[in-house]
Amino acid sequence: MNELLATGSLSLLADRPYMPPEASTYSGTVDFWFDFILYCSLFFFVLMNGLTAYFAIRYRRKAGAKPHGPTHSNTLELTWTIIPAILVFVMFFGGFHGFMNMYTPPENGYDIAVTGQQWNWTFTYPNGHTDSELHIPINTPIRLTLESVDVLHSLYIPAFRAKMDAVPGRYTRMWFEATREGTYNVFCAEYCGTSHSDMTTKCVVHPSMEGYKEWLAAADPFSKKNMTDEQFEEYKADPAKFIAAHPEIKNLLPLDKMGEILWKKKGCNACHSVDGTANIGPTWKGVYGKTEQFENAPAQTVDDNYIRESIVDPLAKIVKGFPGSMPAYQGRITDREITALIWYIRSLGDQKAK
Amino acid sequence: MSSLDASTALGHGHAPPREGVNYLNADNSVAGWLGTLDHKRICILYLVGVGIMFLIGGLFAVLFRTELLTPGKTIMDANTYNKFFTLHGAIMVFIVIIPGIPAALGNFVLPLMLGTKDVAFPRLNLASWYMWLFGTLLMLSSLVFGGVDTGWTFYTPYSTKVQGGAMAGVVPTLFGAFMLGFSSIFTGLNFIVTIHKLRHPNMSWFTMPLFLWSIYATAVIQVLATPVIGITVVLAAIERLLGIGIFDPALGGDPVLFQHFFWFYSHPAVYIMILPAMGVMSELIAVHSHKHIFGYRFIGFSSVAIALLGFLVWGHHMFTSGQSTLLSVIFSGITFSIAIPSAVKMFNWIATLYGGSISLNAPMCYALSFMWIFGIGGLTGLFLSTLATDIHLHDTYFVVAHFHYVMAGTIFVLFGATHHWWPKITGRMYNENVARVACALLFIGFNTVFLPQFVMGSLGMPRRYYNYKEEYQIYHVISSIGSYIMSAGVLTLIYCLSTSLMRGAKAPRNPWGAATLEWQTASPPVVENFETTPTAGDPYDFDALRYDEKTGDYVYVGNPTGPKH
Numbered sequence: 001m002n003e004l005l006a007t008g009s010l011s012l013l014a015d016r017p018y019m020p021p022e023a024s025t026y027s028g029t030v031d032f033w034f035d036f037i038l039y040c041s042l043f044f045f046v047l048m049n050g051l052t053a054y055f056a057i058r059y060r061r062k063a064g065a066k067p068h069g070p071t072h073s074n075t076l077e078l079t080w081t082i083i084p085a086i087l088v089f090v091m092f093f094g095g096f097h098g099f100m101n102m103y104t105p106p107e108n109g110y111d112i113a114v115t116g117q118q119w120n121w122t123f124t125y126p127n128g129h130t131d132s133e134l135h136i137p138i139n140t141p142i143r144l145t146l147e148s149v150d151v152l153h154s155l156y157i158p159a160f161r162a163k164m165d166a167v168p169g170r171y172t173r174m175w176f177e178a179t180r181e182g183t184y185n186v187f188c189a190e191y192c193g194t195s196h197s198d199m200t201t202k203c204v205v206h207p208s209m210e211g212y213k214e215w216l217a218a219a220d221p222f223s224k225k226n227m228t229d230e231q232f233e234e235y236k237a238d239p240a241k242f243i244a245a246h247p248e249i250k251n252l253l254p255l256d257k258m259g260e261i262l263w264k265k266k267g268c269n270a271c272h273s274v275d276g277t278a279n280i281g282p283t284w285k286g287v288y289g290k291t292e293q294f295e296n297a298p299a300q301t302v303d304d305n306y307i308r309e310s311i312v313d314p315l316a317k318i319v320k321g322f323p324g325s326m327p328a329y330q331g332r333i334t335d336r337e338i339t340a341l342i343w344y345i346r347s348l349g350d351q352k353a354k
Numbered sequence: 355m356s357s358l359d360a361s362t363a364l365g366h367g368h369a370p371p372r373e374g375v376n377y378l379n380a381d382n383s384v385a386g387w388l389g390t391l392d393h394k395r396i397c398i399l400y401l402v403g404v405g406i407m408f409l410i411g412g413l414f415a416v417l418f419r420t421e422l423l424t425p426g427k428t429i430m431d432a433n434t435y436n437k438f439f440t441l442h443g444a445i446m447v448f449i450v451i452i453p454g455i456p457a458a459l460g461n462f463v464l465p466l467m468l469g470t471k472d473v474a475f476p477r478l479n480l481a482s483w484y485m486w487l488f489g490t491l492l493m494l495s496s497l498v499f500g501g502v503d504t505g506w507t508f509y510t511p512y513s514t515k516v517q518g519g520a521m522a523g524v525v526p527t528l529f530g531a532f533m534l535g536f537s538s539i540f541t542g543l544n545f546i547v548t549i550h551k552l553r554h555p556n557m558s559w560f561t562m563p564l565f566l567w568s569i570y571a572t573a574v575i576q577v578l579a580t581p582v583i584g585i586t587v588v589l590a591a592i593e594r595l596l597g598i599g600i601f602d603p604a605l606g607g608d609p610v611l612f613q614h615f616f617w618f619y620s621h622p623a624v625y626i627m628i629l630p631a632m633g634v635m636s637e638l639i640a641v642h643s644h645k646h647i648f649g650y651r652f653i654g655f656s657s658v659a660i661a662l663l664g665f666l667v668w669g670h671h672m673f674t675s676g677q678s679t680l681l682s683v684i685f686s687g688i689t690f691s692i693a694i695p696s697a698v699k700m701f702n703w704i705a706t707l708y709g710g711s712i713s714l715n716a717p718m719c720y721a722l723s724f725m726w727i728f729g730i731g732g733l734t735g736l737f738l739s740t741l742a743t744d745i746h747l748h749d750t751y752f753v754v755a756h757f758h759y760v761m762a763g764t765i766f767v768l769f770g771a772t773h774h775w776w777p778k779i780t781g782r783m784y785n786e787n788v789a790r791v792a793c794a795l796l797f798i799g800f801n802t803v804f805l806p807q808f809v810m811g812s813l814g815m816p817r818r819y820y821n822y823k824e825e826y827q828i829y830h831v832i833s834s835i836g837s838y839i840m841s842a843g844v845l846t847l848i849y850c851l852s853t854s855l856m857r858g859a860k861a862p863r864n865p866w867g868a869a870t871l872e873w874q875t876a877s878p879p880v881v882e883n884f885e886t887t888p889t890a891g892d893p894y895d896f897d898a899l900r901y902d903e904k905t906g907d908y909v910y911v912g913n914p915t916g917p918k919h
Contacts, residue, residue, distance in 0.1 A: 018812050026742075034743050034812070041733035048700055052725045055707035059643065060714060067896065069709025071646040080701040081694060088690040091740050096683050098742030103679050151512040152609060154674060154749060158814025161746040163674050167610060168511060169603025172676035185823065189674075189749040189816045191505050193516060194432050197819035330606070 023180040024160035029098040040087055105175040109141035113339060116153030116166035119195040128254035129219055134186055134203040136178055137212035143175045145304060147335060154190035157203055165190055171304040178205040259344025262337055274348055282319050286349035293320040307342050376878045391476035397462035399483050404450055404458050411445035414438045419837040422830045425822050432820040436503035443506030448534045449490050451761055454768045455630035457541045460569050462779055464545060466872035467563050469554030469888045474547040482540040489533030496523025505818060510601035510612040514593040525594060528587040535584045542576030545569055556890040563870045563893040567654040568633025571661035575622045583619035610675055617668035625664040628760060629657055631767035632699055635721055638770055639703045641868040642718040643710030646894040649702040656695035663692045670739060674748050682741060689739035696732050716789035720770025723797045724763050731759030752811025755804045762800055777861030781878040784854035792850055795843030802836025862907035867899050874910060
């Protein structure tokens with residue numbers, strides 16, 4: 001009972017033999033509509049096959065029996081058009097309503113970056129730790145940004161009823177909030193070649209944020225546990241210098257910190273400020289989540305895919321009031337570097353999160 | 355009553371038929387078969403070809419179902435498994451089901467039902483069969499080049515990017531699909547023109563058998579949608595061969611664009627596969643219950659509605675692809691609207707059975723199986739068009755089970771239709787009891803294979819998995835056992851039809867008491883189709899027939915009270 005109250009989910013009582021355990025805030029909604037459709041379908045299936053079987057026996061061919069019965073009836077036709085039409089509209093609306101919740105990430109959440117590649121998943125945590133397993137705290141909205149380095153993949157966690165494709169060359173986003181601690185299957189659901197079926201991992205839901213943070217600190221190579229005290233002090237004093245001295249752990253830098261370094265290294269800082277002053281290009285401060293007006297395209301909210309496009313193909317959308325003078329970075333920047341820049345820009349103020 | 359001759363409608367006369375000569379024995383040289391322009395012989399060419407390919411496609415399925423008896427390796431490695439399910443899908447969709455009813459049986463039945471001598475373009479008809487043959491050989495040739503493991507959907511960038519190993523056969527497979535597509539387009543074009551121009555003078559659109567309505571609706575989709583898959587597979591082949599960026603983001607392309615192109619054809623293709631089966635259902639249900647079809651116009655128009663709406667739902671294959679949520683909502687809504695005309699057909703067939711004189715012979719057994727199988731296939735579609743539930747079920751075994759229940763509905767009807775027109779095509783009867791045993795084995799086997807797949811799918815088992823978690827094993831084992839029962843059913847079916855060919859009783863003209871025109875000629879028909887002008891009336895007016903106990907034949911006597919329409 002305590003577990004029940006802790007997770008705040010009454011649907012725990014209703015685990016179904018034909019569904020995985022319900023472990024996210026929206027899995028109950030999915031199962032409710034699944035059951036609604038199941039019962040409607042069973043009714044019509046029994047009705048149709050019952051009548052078919054009954055007629056097939058009752059009217060089986062006998063000598064001298066003459067076929068009879070009407071050949072058309074508009075009343076009947078309208079009945080079996082309108083009743084199913086109403087029912088499918090209810091299904092459509094229920095599914096639409098649930099889907100909007102499932103596919104609209106909340107404005108505040110805990111961000112984790114996901115990379116799919118043949119044939120494993122890599123999860124990058126806010127502190128820069130990367131791991132092949134997904135660890136999350138309970139009762140916290142988790143927002144995942146997915147990308148793929150090679151072919152299509154799809155992150156699927158049956159217990160959360162959550163699924164989203166990872167597409168090379170663009171970002172996709174998904175979110176969920178776990179309501180039940182435990183370890184759950186994570187699958188790749190989009191066929192990706194020879195070892196597609198081995199592209200599986202675990203999602204560990206920690207019973208509290210504190211427990212999760214403890215795990216992350218222990219797993220994080222920058223934590224004291226994995227470094228001498230001396231190294232840790234050195235790292236805290238100047239992360240960039242420490243990383244430069246230890247090239248083997250370069251990729252473990254927190255994504256937003258890595259983005260900050262790239263902002264200087266790639267020369268972004270020549271035109272884009274991070275303190276709100278307009279330069280040759282728009283400032284990055286507070287730009288994430290803002291609705292931007294363009295010279296040559298309809299207005300759009302600044303999100304991951306927009307930033308990606310602005311880097312690889314800057315002239316596709318030129319912000320009003322600025323010259324279209326940025327060079328294209330297609331081929332001169334890696335996917336991971338783009339992701340790092342996005343995390344940096346997001347760290348400079350996310351309009352949506354306010 | 356018409357005094358017009360069917361061949362007059364064609365604009366030329368013909369010599370009177372010779373005694374004892376029919377289309378099967380008229381000219382048995384190799385050129386007489388492989389160079390034939392006779393639509394009935396082209397049907398035989400298709401039936402033999404499609405039949406062989408069905409066995410090959412089925413063999414792949416039995417082999418990989420055996421592999422799935424245990425997690426990890428059972429009898430083959432992962433690459434072989436991936437190649438087998440790819441070929442199973444590509445063969446069954448492009449080579450077997452799409453031409454199965456329209457090109458194979460439709461070729462035989464359509465001109466006869468229309469009361470005409472042949473299709474409008476007999477040479478194009480033969481060319482379609484050769485395109486089917488070369489497309490099939492190209493696809494099979496991929497095995498020699500090392501195989502294909504993309505899945506029948508050829509999703510990019512996997513299909514255009516990954517080299518070597520199991521992927522060397524991608525290009526021949528894509529060109530095979532291209533050839534098969536054009537075979538389908540030409541058949542559709544031929545049928546549209548034939549229905550417009552060569553109908554019996556007394557046959558209006560609304561006294562046309564419903565099979566022809568469905569073939570017409572199918573042909574419209576074939577002509578309008580198939581060119582898109584043709585262009586798409588060529589673009590994919592160009593990207594693979596020349597490295598021009600179309601779908602691969604590394605080359606500046608868009609991988610999701612391929613999915614839009616692919617499903618713009620492949621969703622309507624679902625209706626290319628199912629509409630002809632629905633048309634045959636209207637014939638089977640009416641004829642074998644000797645009962646006028648219920649709601650003729652509603653059934654006819656629902657075929658057209660399904661064909662048109664089928665063009666507007668392709669995005670429901672892409673709810674998790676990252677496409678905009680607005681787009682997903684619109685596609686979900688339109689998808690639901692297709693449920694209505696499909697339900698209307700089911701209810702009309704049930705209403706036709708009411709008060710009939712139902713013969714539970716093999717064609718009717720297959721038709722009743724369709725009610726069960728397509729019932730499940732259609733209803734489980736509701737789970738997948740509902741957005742919230744689809745996110746969970748997408749790309750799981752639930753989807754696999756769903757589309758097999760729809761597609762196998764077509765296969766069951768194809769078998770039912772083969773038995774129904776068998777006496778007309780071969781001139782011989784088959785053994786009813788053996789045929790019913792085959793149907794029962796297929797029905798039980800099919801449900802054993804696919805019912806457990808719904809459960810493991812909703813439990814989260816993804817499709818196209820060589821290896822799987824142990825908790826799913828019980829469902830896989832049941833499913834594999836079902837595939838062996840189905841195999842027994844297929845072998846029984848082959849036994850039934852081959853014994854009929856060897857020593858079946860001679861078929862009368864009209865053994866079922868059907869009122870459509872193909873039953874007014876000899877079994878098998880003469881080369882010219884009809885010895886005398888057939889009489890076209892209401893295609894479902896069974897009062898116009900009298901049973902002759904001596905010959906076991908139904909004789910057309912005309913309806914004294916006049917046609918019902």
